[in-house]
Amino acid sequence: MQLDERKVKILQAIIRNYLETGEPVGSRTISKFTDLNLSSATIRNEMADLEELGYILQPHTSAGRIPSDKGYRLYVDTMMEERTREVEELKEMLLEKEDKMDHLLKQVAKVLAVNTNYATMITAPTYHRNKLKFIQLSRVDRNQLLAVIVVEGNVIKNNIVQVTDELDDETLLKLNILLNTHLNGLSIEEINLGMISALKQQAGSHSSIVAEVIEAVGEAIQADEDLEIYTSGANNIFKYPELADHQKASELITAFEEKRMLTQLVQENLADENSTGIQVYIGDETPIQSMKDCSVVTATYELEEGMRGTIGIIGPKRMDYDKVIGTLRQLQNQLEELYKKK
Amino acid sequence: MQLDERKVKILQAIIRNYLETGEPVGSRTISKFTDLNLSSATIRNEMADLEELGYILQPHTSAGRIPSDKGYRLYVDTMMEERTREVEELKEMLLEKEDKMDHLLKQVAKVLAVNTNYATMITAPTYHRNKLKFIQLSRVDRNQLLAVIVVEGNVIKNNIVQVTDELDDETLLKLNILLNTHLNGLSIEEINLGMISALKQQAGSHSSIVAEVIEAVGEAIQADEDLEIYTSGANNIFKYPELADHQKASELITAFEEKRMLTQLVQENLADENSTGIQVYIGDETPIQSMKDCSVVTATYELEEGMRGTIGIIGPKRMDYDKVIGTLRQLQNQLEELYKKK
DNA sequence: TGTTAGCACTCCAATCGAATGAGTGCTAAT
DNA sequence: ATTAGCACTCATTCGATTGGAGTGCTAACA
Numbered sequence: 001m002q003l004d005e006r007k008v009k010i011l012q013a014i015i016r017n018y019l020e021t022g023e024p025v026g027s028r029t030i031s032k033f034t035d036l037n038l039s040s041a042t043i044r045n046e047m048a049d050l051e052e053l054g055y056i057l058q059p060h061t062s063a064g065r066i067p068s069d070k071g072y073r074l075y076v077d078t079m080m081e082e083r084t085r086e087v088e089e090l091k092e093m094l095l096e097k098e099d100k101m102d103h104l105l106k107q108v109a110k111v112l113a114v115n116t117n118y119a120t121m122i123t124a125p126t127y128h129r130n131k132l133k134f135i136q137l138s139r140v141d142r143n144q145l146l147a148v149i150v151v152e153g154n155v156i157k158n159n160i161v162q163v164t165d166e167l168d169d170e171t172l173l174k175l176n177i178l179l180n181t182h183l184n185g186l187s188i189e190e191i192n193l194g195m196i197s198a199l200k201q202q203a204g205s206h207s208s209i210v211a212e213v214i215e216a217v218g219e220a221i222q223a224d225e226d227l228e229i230y231t232s233g234a235n236n237i238f239k240y241p242e243l244a245d246h247q248k249a250s251e252l253i254t255a256f257e258e259k260r261m262l263t264q265l266v267q268e269n270l271a272d273e274n275s276t277g278i279q280v281y282i283g284d285e286t287p288i289q290s291m292k293d294c295s296v297v298t299a300t301y302e303l304e305e306g307m308r309g310t311i312g313i314i315g316p317k318r319m320d321y322d323k324v325i326g327t328l329r330q331l332q333n334q335l336e337e338l339y340k341k342k
Numbered sequence: 343m344q345l346d347e348r349k350v351k352i353l354q355a356i357i358r359n360y361l362e363t364g365e366p367v368g369s370r371t372i373s374k375f376t377d378l379n380l381s382s383a384t385i386r387n388e389m390a391d392l393e394e395l396g397y398i399l400q401p402h403t404s405a406g407r408i409p410s411d412k413g414y415r416l417y418v419d420t421m422m423e424e425r426t427r428e429v430e431e432l433k434e435m436l437l438e439k440e441d442k443m444d445h446l447l448k449q450v451a452k453v454l455a456v457n458t459n460y461a462t463m464i465t466a467p468t469y470h471r472n473k474l475k476f477i478q479l480s481r482v483d484r485n486q487l488l489a490v491i492v493v494e495g496n497v498i499k500n501n502i503v504q505v506t507d508e509l510d511d512e513t514l515l516k517l518n519i520l521l522n523t524h525l526n527g528l529s530i531e532e533i534n535l536g537m538i539s540a541l542k543q544q545a546g547s548h549s550s551i552v553a554e555v556i557e558a559v560g561e562a563i564q565a566d567e568d569l570e571i572y573t574s575g576a577n578n579i580f581k582y583p584e585l586a587d588h589q590k591a592s593e594l595i596t597a598f599e600e601k602r603m604l605t606q607l608v609q610e611n612l613a614d615e616n617s618t619g620i621q622v623y624i625g626d627e628t629p630i631q632s633m634k635d636c637s638v639v640t641a642t643y644e645l646e647e648g649m650r651g652t653i654g655i656i657g658p659k660r661m662d663y664d665k666v667i668g669t670l671r672q673l674q675n676q677l678e679e680l681y682k683k684k
Numbered sequence: 685t686g687t688t689a690g691c692a693c694t695c696c697a698a699t700c701g702a703a704t705g706a707g708t709g710c711t712a713a714t
Numbered sequence: 715a716t717t718a719g720c721a722c723t724c725a726t727t728c729g730a731t732t733g734g735a736g737t738g739c740t741a742a743c744a
Binding site: 380381382383384387401402403404405 | 715716717718719722723724725
């Protein structure tokens with residue numbers, strides 16, 4: 001059996017309707033809902049075919065049909081019109097030029113959640129080929145040094161280093177120069193043991209400080225590991241009865257709290273170099289077990305070559321894919337534009 | 343009518359039992375549960391009295407009794423034995439000496455949530471009389487300066503300052519000296535407009551940079567405002583049927599996400615100078631509307647004079663007050679000890 | 685041959701009533 | 715003052731009933 005145009009139209013109608021109501025949709029509804037001018041009986045025949053083809057399924061005999069994951073997949077892949085929508089609120093917010101990245105990201109997550117009524121997440125952009133840009137050692141206390149490490153993309157890390165021996169200003173300056181001249185512009189692969197021991201030797205009696213600083217540098221560059229993830233709108237899952245039962249809700253909320261679990265979503269997307277940057281995971285397709293009753297849409301944004309972050313939306317399978325993808329597209333552009341302006 | 347000793351014992355038994363089961367408790371249960379050797383009928387009479395006195399109430403006629411807020415209050419205030427428990431896991435974790443405060447706090451929140459099965463929150467310690475300790479301006483890029491601001495308690499803030507005019511190293515050094523000599527050790531009240539304009543004047547053509555740095559300093563010192571709050575175990579609310587219905591769960595989860603709402607809990611506690619640092623809010627006593635069906639226990643910890651943070655536990659009214667308060671006490675000590683060791 | 689009307693059938697969801705049982709309040713006896 | 719006993723209340727549970735939405739199938743029709 002083939003999937004002719006009429007079947008596609010009917011499938012589309014079923015999905016559209018189901019997205020709105022969340023209830024299984026019957027033949028009579030489709031008969032009236034579409035402009036095909038077919039009786040419910042005909043629709044029934046077609047629906048039987050569609051079920052056989054695996055695009056829809058019945059929760060139980062004598063119930064209406066709901067889309068299967070395969071049905072959603074077809075819908076997302078081929079049937080969605082590209083729409084451009086205004087995301088006015090977002091635009092305005094971004095124009096305010098929040099200068100603190102984390103504030104901005106929290107805001108984005110929140111606005112997105114409020115706008116879409118789904119749960120959202122966003123990660124800070126991270127460099128993939130992180131390079132060290134600048135190191136500064138300063139004395140803040142008699143026996144405390146502050147190491148400030150700046151990597152490309154102006155990601156800043158602070159580290160307090162305890163020192164036993166006192167350092168005069170001159171030595172500190174020397175250490176600073178030593179570290180900066182040797183390490184700046186290097187990526188994590190380029191800082192090897194040989195270089196480290198050479199540096200230590202040059203630092204003489206202060207080699208332990210150098211060691212600590214280098215360790216801190218390593219942590220700073222390898223920032224991907226504990227990638228910050230901001231989430232918002234977790235409570236939105238209560239708006240969709242199919243997700244809101246205790247068991248599922250609890251698991252989902254847990255997944256949101258344990259942000260580490262969300263990294264799975266992110267990693268995959270960031271690795272994928274060539275794509276419009278938008279990924280849709282329907283039901284079982286998602287890598288996160290507790291989200292198998294959800295759909296997840298992720299978008300990668302790229303502020304500059306190699307510096308990427310991810311935005312994600314988690315909602316019920318009957319999510320308004322059209323709107324979500326549109327919104328994410330907008331957002332990608334906004335973020336990228338914002339960055340250029342700065 | 344008076345609250346004699348027997349009534350208190352019965353009330354205590356009712357509460358204990360209710361804490362365990364979460365179900366209304368009847369006279370027969372108490373009759374067997376306690377060592378008073380009274381028949382259920384007698385208990386019934388006493389319970390009627392207790393109800394009249396407002397310590398317990400019936401969800402409906404012919405149901406058992408549950409404690410009222412007033413009953414819990416009496417229990418917490420007078421009837422709880424002080425117990426000391428081991429919190430081994432916590433201890434071990436703290437001994438590992440996490441050097442990043444925010445990591446540590448996240449961990450504490452999490453361990454506490456896992457241990458108690460309630461939702462938890464913790465705020466970073468903040469100075470109340472914040473003083474500037476150290477400023478460092480460094481050039482990271484042709485037209486970008488990095489301002490690192492350290493306030494007492496080693497809270498570090500970074501700020502990127504855009505500059506149009508280029509600065510040579512010497513000027514930068516002068517600016518650093520200028521800022522440090524004039525501002526170090528000052529609190530926010532002490533940095534007034536007069537001082538600012540004097541500084542600007544001394545900075546000459548670079549007055550705009552000074553202005554930006556000072557603004558950043560202001561933000562850094564006034565950190566209380568956007569007080570970081572870490573939460574964990576929000577999913578625990580699903581473990582208590584009385585909190586897990588859609589409406590309430592949704593509101594609670596929202597409150598946890600919107601951490602701003604939680605600050606209400608914190609502020610009050612931090613302000614209160616004299617107390618063991620532990621506060622119990624039962625039901626309507628809490629300042630947060632959406633938690634009116636919960637109890638909240640907060641503890642203040644103090645790392646050094648004036649530098650305080652808050653730990654909080656949010657659970658059902660039938661929370662195990664005894665254990666929770668014990669655990670929080672332990673934790674206060676651990677945190678304070680940890681700090682001294684460093 | 686594709687479409688449609690009609691009908692029997694299925695099954696969920698809601699409704700109702702009876703039975704159950706935990707728990708109470710009250711009274712009378714101890 | 716305490717207790718046994720009894721009538722009463724009310725949430726909960728269970729089964730039976732019903733209504734209705736929706737299907738599948740068949741026969742008629744264009």
